[in-house]
Amino acid sequence: MIRRGRQGYAIATGLFVLLAASMCQSQPLWDLANQNKGLLRIATLFTAQNVRDHLSGGEGINRAIQWCKKTGVTHVFIETFRDNYTAERKVLEHARSRFEDEGFEVSGCVTTTRVGKISTGWKVISCYTDVDTQNQLQKIFEYTASVFDEIMIDDFLFTDCECDECAKARDEKSWADYRCELMVGVSRERILGPARAVNPGVKLIIKYPQWYDNFHNRGYEVSRETTDYDRIWVGTETRDFDNQRWGGKVQYEAYYIMRWLGEIGGAKTGGGWFDPYGTTEDTYVEQARQTVLGDAKEMLLFCYGSLLRDTGPANVEKLRAELPGLFKLAELVRGKPIKGMIAPKPPNSDAFDEQYVFDFVGMLGLPLVPTAEINTEAEAAFFSVHALKDAGFQGKLESMLAAGKPVLITDGLAKRLRNVNTDHERVIVLNVNGNPRNLLDLTRNELKPIRDKLLAPLGMTFSAPNKVALYLIGDNCAVVENFNDEPVDMSLQFSNPVSARKVLILPADGKVDFGCRDGKLRFTKMTARTLVAVEYQ
């Protein structure tokens, strides 16, 4: 396969930026996005069906190009396969060339739904024990690697099949162990190897779903798969908590998973990916804010076809207005360590009845440091049943307590701990009662002693209602975010006097009376669904 060299591509891109600047002066977001793409890149996906419906003819491609430029999208993913439909080679190649000629970066994508033998579980998922299914999967990736140099794999690369063939193959293993082994093997032998044989330079991205507490149960193995793949991406589609069909996820989840996988993936970590399903304009852009706060280098707006209908156009309008602020937010967080209490989820750890508890604890205004490891050097910690996956956990907990560090533990973990005195003055037991969403009912007064104790080592106190998140970025930046539907008053008190100034508010027309006196930062009448960043010294 002959493709343009890097240098030629860069020159072509440069020429087109110049051309675009002279030809399309009414594309301010396109210019801004190109200036900022090294900091935060905006992407979209054309599903295989979008390719068929929107990119088969010149007029459709022109409309798509204009939409992307108007939205600040500089990177497009063009999908070859989804739901047992394969996009045509000549259509894919033509679309790829048109976007490249317009100055876009172009990658491929595959969604492994309805491939071969269907699972006994979810009907879009496949049985990967089945050899014919593996053969079909391999052909899809060989085909895609013959068209694209980078391939994203959407988050359906797992299995929940329990057919006789799978049951026999797993033998004595747990379903989780069998599926992790199976999917690691399928990735190596049926995806990575064959794709690289067709196109030695191809880079493959595994995009992990948002449901991190169930990864291992369905065969997503974040340790080995992250090692094997070239890059990783992250699902950050929290949607609307109250939506009947799509709801139940709090906004902090997108932040938690972006940071957690960001640590696991390191330099391999690419972007976060969210969609418009079950969202309002407000909850749609909250997904973008959380993705950027999570230090994503890129955000993908799934997907072109869906964004043209239903809530899509209004969502996109709101996002366009927010893009300049999102670039600013990316600048504030990029590459800086975060401070707070470690909130470890070891890879492949079981959640028992504390599913996604981290997300809800983050909503309480406790600045979490999502991590896969339990580092006893941390100044404070939140531990849930997930921590039991670490065989050395009890010793680590004891050493933190002996060092005088405050620790918040769930009631579920406290019950399972042997030989650790949870009446210790440094320990607070958080009553989850097997239902993390109940934490959202805690009052400001109930939250006070928890926040006071855990923030003490950081030299600050925080007072706010529930559903106001606090993020401590680097040495001099704090972000507060009101997820409530009404205005709130809050304060952040430093034990050492500081001076502080407001550096960003999202949305741009959000309001807050901000003041700082004697080390106390007051945020008064901060509007609903608003984020404020301050810098202090």
Ligand SMILES: [Zn+2]
């Ligand atoms: Zn099966």
